[in-house]
Amino acid sequence: MALLEIEKISVFYGEMCVLRDVSLQVERGEVICVVGANGAGKSTLINTISGVLKPRSGKIIFNGEEITHLEPYQIVEKGIIQVPEGRRLFLNMTVEENLLLGSYTPRSRKKRKENLEKIFTLLPRLAERRKQIARTMSGGEQQMLAIGRAMMADPQLIMFDEPSLGLAPKVVDHVLELIKNIAAQGVTVLLVEQNVHHALELSTRGYVLENGTVVLSGTAHELLNNPHVKTAYLGL
Amino acid sequence: MARLASPRYYLPVLLILLLFALPLFVKSPYYLHIMAMVLFWAYMATAWNIVGGFAGQLSLGHGAYVAAGAYTSSLLFAYLGISPWFGMFIGGLVAGLMGFLVGYPTLRLRGAYYALATVGFAEGFRVILTNTTHIGKWKTGGAEGFMIPLLGNAPQHMQFISKVPYYYLILVLFLILVLICRWIDGSKLGYYLTALREDEDAALALGINTARVKLVAATLSAFFAGVGGVFYAQLIRYLEPNAIAGPIMSNQIVFLAIVGGRGTVLGPALGGLVLTLIGEITRVVFNQIMGLHLFLYGLLVVLFVIFKPRGLIEFLEVLWNRLVNLLERREGKHAA
Ligand SMILES: Nc1ncnc2c1ncn2[C@@H]1O[C@H](COP(=O)(O)OP(=O)(O)OP(=O)(O)O)[C@@H](O)[C@H]1O
Ligand SMILES: [Mg+2]
Numbered sequence: 420m421a422l423l424e425i426e427k428i429s430v431f432y433g434e435m436c437v438l439r440d441v442s443l444q445v446e447r448g449e450v451i452c453v454v455g456a457n458g459a460g461k462s463t464l465i466n467t468i469s470g471v472l473k474p475r476s477g478k479i480i481f482n483g484e485e486i487t488h489l490e491p492y493q494i495v496e497k498g499i500i501q502v503p504e505g506r507r508l509f510l511n512m513t514v515e516e517n518l519l520l521g522s523y524t525p526r527s528r529k530k531r532k533e534n535l536e537k538i539f540t541l542l543p544r545l546a547e548r549r550k551q552i553a554r555t556m557s558g559g560e561q562q563m564l565a566i567g568r569a570m571m572a573d574p575q576l577i578m579f580d581e582p583s584l585g586l587a588p589k590v591v592d593h594v595l596e597l598i599k600n601i602a603a604q605g606v607t608v609l610l611v612e613q614n615v616h617h618a619l620e621l622s623t624r625g626y627v628l629e630n631g632t633v634v635l636s637g638t639a640h641e642l643l644n645n646p647h648v649k650t651a652y653l654g655l
Numbered sequence: 656m657a658r659l660a661s662p663r664y665y666l667p668v669l670l671i672l673l674l675f676a677l678p679l680f681v682k683s684p685y686y687l688h689i690m691a692m693v694l695f696w697a698y699m700a701t702a703w704n705i706v707g708g709f710a711g712q713l714s715l716g717h718g719a720y721v722a723a724g725a726y727t728s729s730l731l732f733a734y735l736g737i738s739p740w741f742g743m744f745i746g747g748l749v750a751g752l753m754g755f756l757v758g759y760p761t762l763r764l765r766g767a768y769y770a771l772a773t774v775g776f777a778e779g780f781r782v783i784l785t786n787t788t789h790i791g792k793w794k795t796g797g798a799e800g801f802m803i804p805l806l807g808n809a810p811q812h813m814q815f816i817s818k819v820p821y822y823y824l825i826l827v828l829f830l831i832l833v834l835i836c837r838w839i840d841g842s843k844l845g846y847y848l849t850a851l852r853e854d855e856d857a858a859l860a861l862g863i864n865t866a867r868v869k870l871v872a873a874t875l876s877a878f879f880a881g882v883g884g885v886f887y888a889q890l891i892r893y894l895e896p897n898a899i900a901g902p903i904m905s906n907q908i909v910f911l912a913i914v915g916g917r918g919t920v921l922g923p924a925l926g927g928l929v930l931t932l933i934g935e936i937t938r939v940v941f942n943q944i945m946g947l948h949l950f951l952y953g954l955l956v957v958l959f960v961i962f963k964p965r966g967l968i969e970f971l972e973v974l975w976n977r978l979v980n981l982l983e984r985r986e987g988k989h990a991a
Contacts, residue, residue, distance in 0.1 A: 469860055495862025507857035509850050520850050523863045572862055 420483055422447045422607055423468070423499075423576055428477030428487075430460075430467050437463045438631045440477070445576065450598075450608040452618045452639065454652055455628035461611040462504050464628070465578045468609075469501050470494040481576070496524040498575035502582060506565040510554040514545055517553055517564055521571030530573055538567045541600065559590035566597060570606075577601065578609040595621060615652040619643050627652075662982035666975075674826055678819045687818035689935055691890060694825040695883065697927030700911035701832050702879035706754075707909065708918035709839065710872035711852040712762065713770040716777025717880050718904035720750035722784060724881030725888035725899055726795070729803050732812065734793045739813040739889055747882040753780075754877020755870065762873060763866035765855075769873075777905055784896035800895035803888060813889045821890050828886060829924070832879055836920045839875075848872060852918065880908075903949065910952040914959050916966025925967050930955065 423445040430438040438460045445451050455461050466472045468479060470491040479487045486494055500521075509517050518538065522531045539546035542563050548556065553564060562582055569577055579598060583591040591614060599621050602608045612618035619625055619639045627635035627648060635645065642648050649655040681687055699717070706712050727749045728742025737745075753776075761772040788797040795801055808816045815821060839845050847868045850858040858865050888894055898904065915926020934948035941947050959966060 466860075471856070471859055490864070490866075491859045492862045492864040500862070501860055503857060503860050507854055507860070509853045509857070511853060512846075512849065516846060520846060520858075520863070521861055523847070523861060527862075568861065 421445060421480075422449075422482060423609075424478075424480040425468070426478040426480070428467060428474040428479065430463055430472055430474050436631060438467065438474070441628070441631070441633055443626055443633065443636075445607060445609060447575075447607055448602075448605065449624060450602050450610060450622045452615075452622035452625035452642075453609065453611045453628055454615050454618070454625055454642070454648070455611075456651075459628045460631040461628060462580055463631075465501050465503075465580050465609070465611065468494075468499060468578065492524065495572055495574075496526055498573075499578070500569045500572040500574040500576070501578040501580060502565050502569045504580035504584065506561050508553045508561055508565055508568070511552065513550050513552055514556075514564055515549045517568050518545070518571050521568035522573070524572065527571060527573040531571070534571050534573055538570050541570075541597070542567050558586055559593065562586060562590075562594055563597070566594075566601075570601065574606060576607045576609065578611070580611050581613055582610075583612060583614050591617070615648070616643070660986075662979045662986075666979065666982075671830065675823075678822055684818045687822050688890075691818060691822045691825050693928055693931045693935075694822070694829050695887060695890070696907070696911055696931045697924040698825060698829040698832055698886075699880065699883050699908045700915060700923035700927040701829070701836060702876055702883060703908045704876075704912050704917060704919075704923040705836065705839065705879070706758075706869070706873045706876035707912055708923065709836075709845070709848040709852070710869045711848075711918070712758075712869055712873065713767075713909075714773045714873070714876070715770055715902075715909060716757070716773030716775075716905050717877075717908050718900045718902070719773075719777035719780040720754060720877040720880035721884035721887060721904055722780065722894070722896065722900035723750040723753050724884030725894050726784070726801070726884075727881070728885040729801060729888045729894060730790070730793055730795065733801075733804055738811055739885055740811070743813075743882055743885040746885040747878045750881020750884065751874050751878030754880075755874045757877075758870045758873035762869040769869075774905075777900060778902075781896050781900040784900055796894075798896065800893055803892045803894070805892065821886075825886055825890075828882065833920065833924065835879075840920050844868065844871065907949065907952065910949075910956050914952070914955050914966060916968030919966070919968050921971075922966045922968035925971055929967060 421444045425441060425443040427440045427442050428438060429436060429440055441464065453461055453464065463472060467474055470489055474487065478485055481497055481499060486497060509520065518535060522528050522534065544560060545564060545567055553561060582594050586594065595617055598608060598610065610618055610622065619642055622639040624638050625636065625642045626633050635647065677690065678687065681690065703714065703717050706714050724746030727746040728739045731737040731742045731745065732739050757772050757776045758769065761769040785798045787795055789795060806812055806814050847863055850863060851865050851868055855865060911926040911930050912923035914930055915924065916922020930952055933951065937948050937951060963969060
């Protein structure tokens with residue numbers, strides 16, 4: 420049984436159809452990459468899985484249980500979290516406060532101390548800066564914090580929405596390394612990235628989203644060697 | 656002891672002592688009444704701030720909760736002989752329940768729905784109060800209003816000939832509410848409220864049950880507004896639906912909180928103190944122009960929203976820090 424199964428979901432903003440009959444499967448322990456141009460519907464997909472947006476049709480099944488109509492906080496409780504596009508930190512709060520806000524749900528609240536320790540070993544820079552106001556941190560540090568905050572929810576599936584956006588190349592490497600580490604801990608990953616080459620290299624499989632539909636899917640290796648992906652996304 | 660020696664601690668204590676000492680110097684019932692009303696408005700703005708400031712959800716109908724508290728305790732007192740000391744609690748619960756019912760369907764929606772619902776609900780409640788002359792055998796008075804039976808000096812029924820006990824009562828209620836708000840601000844609920852205010856989408860995506868957090872704030876806020884309403888009823892001893900449940904009451908509370916500093920612990924109270932004093936002065940100076948003070952409040956809201964969105968509290972913070980620094984430096988010199 421797949422960890423996450425998306426069956427033909429369609430999502431609309433008002434009358435505009437942004438995702439049409441999108442199906443996608445994520446097995447436990449995979450790193451899935453979703454590739455697509457600006458406006459293809461990647462963020463919409465992540466927000467629909469999170470329950471922030473509701474599909475007009477189709478089903479989302481997680482751990483064999485339908486979650487299509489659950490509220491966002493219930494979905495987080497089930498074990499799905501996202502690191503939103505643009506990080507969306509609480510900029511006037513400290514590092515520590517941001518992290519603690521990541522463990523709102525009852526399940527993660529119980530493991531709050533333990534998870535905080537884990538995140539501080541994974542990201543020692545955050546430990547040094549516990550009391551720093553999020554606004555005053557560099558872009559890279561803010562992205563680390565956003566990831567740490569999401570990890571506080573103790574997720575089974577973590578979704579990254581363009582985590583390298585606006586970061587210097589060196590910092591991008593660092594972020595991708597971190598994602599690899601998270602996956603190595605057994606957390607399943609769904610990754611949306613503009614850095615298609617790097618993202619596919621650390622993925623098991625990928626999907627290509629164009630104008631709200633899945634046009635292509637396959638193993639990372641297949642996609643990296645696909646002529647269409649090469650010309651459209653890898654600039655080769 | 657060392658802590659108490661710092662101006663950061665002894666200044667607030669001195670201020671509170673000063674508030675308690677005021678009736679020693681002010682003997683006129685007229686001025687005592689005004690002082691009690693100033694504190695009443697500071698209290699109401701602070702209560703409103705729990706939902707309007709901390710949760711960032713605009714309520715434009717707090718008059719309904721004030722009225723709910725006031726009518727509940729007054730009717731229970733007049734017809735069942737239940738003391739308003741106890742009625743204060745019941746009145747608060749009734750108001751809290753109303754706040755819950757208005758918020759429940761609307762706080763999960765984004766946009767102006769909650770604000771609209773509060774206006775609609777308060778207006779509906781005012782009309783019902785205006786047109787209901789009896790509840791069963793109990794006469795409520797409708798548009799004519801409801802007069803609370805006067806027993807003379809009856810402390811056990813929260814009635815006093817002197818204005819001094821009223822002043823102390825609202826002072827204590829006000830201080831308790833400020834302490835509760837300070838506690839909320841630093842509590843888990845406070846963090847969730849701040850997160851919600853800063854970025855509702857992010858809070859939602861993190862798994863914060865934003866609808867529930869808002870609802871808790873709305874219910875608490877209505878509860879305290881209801882308790883305030885009971886005090887108001889005992890002080891004024893006459894309930895008139897238009898004055899107590901109407902837009903004048905509801906809007907005034909919002910104006911005070913916004914000018915003072917929405918979302919801060921002490922801002923709304925400061926707005927209540929300063930604006931009510933200004934209002935009283937204009938009432939005395941321009942007594943032929945009715946409602947001028949409300950016009951002034953509205954104007955101040957506009958000016959503050961444009962030029963000082965953080966409110967009066969910003970000035971106070973600057974002054975406060977200067978004063979504390981000055982005192983600390985002087986003490987440093989003494990020690991040296
Ligand atoms: N709140 C909204 N209301 C209306 N249309 C929206 C809204 N959000 C997104 N859209 C539209 O939906 C489409 C998909 O948007 P989405 O944000 O999912 O794309 P994306 O693949 O994440 O793009 P990007 O790479 O720029 O982040 C776009 O055409 C966008 O304009
Ligand atoms: Mg996007």
